[in-house]
Amino acid sequence: MFYIIGLGLCDEKDITVRGLEAVKGCSRVYLEAYTSILMVHKERLEAFYGKDLILADRDMVETESDEILRDADKEDVALLVVGDPFGATTHTDIVLRARNANIPVRVVHNASIMNAVGACGLQLYNFGQTVSLVFFTDTWRPDSFYDRVKENADLGMHTLLLLDIKVKEQSEENLARGRKIYEPPRYMSIPQAVAQLVEVEAARGAGVLAPDATLAIAVSRVGGGGGQERIVSGTLAELLAQPPAAFGAPLHSLVLVGRRLHHLEVEYAETFAVDRASWRRVARDVYGCALD
Structure with missing residues (x-):
């Protein structure tokens, strides 16, 4: 059996009972370590689960999935995923590969940012398409996300923006030279995300x-325990004016209100x-929300 198991959003205790039982019965357990990050070190997971974990980076998950699936038709193997298993298309792909190899698959779901974002007070059924926002570079400043945001805005829907992370990434020079030298991890901050949004708005000019x-x-x-969770609301201009420390530690996401x-x-x-006062004024005067 091949298990793909969601770990939730916070620490080693967020795994479900069903997920933990599956992990304990597996001969090999992989920890997917690039589409998101957990708030604890791998060693704490190993101590709690009673299992050694094999780190699975982008190369392994995307190009060496046969190794992960090896012998999963004869023994139990698990891939642990931060959040929910189907929060990234990569995980859908490995499930399809397992099925094509006639390997039975069992998915154990958990909380993800896609539902936990309701903590900000916006109702989940008023969300439209979720959009990813990538780091701009000097030569690459993609703005296709704006079209998805506009589609949501035209319907009055909220937009969840997932902010870019760079884990185990190579510079262009090292990649070209075939050197396995990796850049330090980077996580997009809220001010950086808002600055990119404002830049694209200035170029597009649709007022979205x-x-x-x-x-x-x-x-x-x-979902972080111990007071780690941080939520800050305001206009884009107000958020841009705040220092990065105002938004807490990564990972960050941003919701555009519909x-x-x-x-x-x-x-x-x-x-x-x-x-x-500003929040209520914009909600009333710009969004047309009836307030007492």
């Missing part, structure tokens, strides 16, 4: 992301506002 008239909510370490905004959503997210 007007800095002073677009409400947004920044979230960090949602015009189909309920007054209960306004009141809940107001708790996290940089400026409550």
Whole structure:
């Protein structure tokens, strides 16, 4: 059996009972370590699970999946994934590879940012397409995400933006020279994300992301215990003006608030506002939300 098991969002104790039972019965357990990060070190997971974990980086998951699936038709093998197993297309691909090899597959679900983002006060059924925002470079500044954001905005829906992370990445020079030298991990901050949004809005000019008239909510370490979770709401301009420390430690996500905004959503997210009066004013005057 090939198990693909969600670990949740915080630490070693977020695994489900079903998931933990499966891990304990596996001959090999891989930890996928590049589409997201957990808030604890691998050693804590190993101590809690009672199993050694094999780190599976991008190369292994995407190009050496046969090694992960080796003998899974005769013994139990698991791939551990931060969040929920189907939070990344990579994991869908390895499930398909297992099925094509006639290996039985069992998926154990868990919490992910896709549902935990409800902690910011916005109702999950008012979210549209989720969009990824990648790091801009000097030569590559993709803006195709803007079209997806606009589609959501035209329907009045909220947009969850997943901010880029770079783990075990090579520089262009090292990649060209075939040198296995990796750059330090990088995690996109909220100010950097908002700056990129504002830049693309200035180029596109459709008014979808007007800095002073677009409400947004920044979230960090949602589901984290011990006070790690951080939520900050405001206009894009207000969020851009905050120091990076205001948003807590990575990983970060950003929600763009849609015009189909309920007054209960306004009141809940107001708790996290940089400026409550400004938050309510924009919700009322720009979004047309009826407030007492």
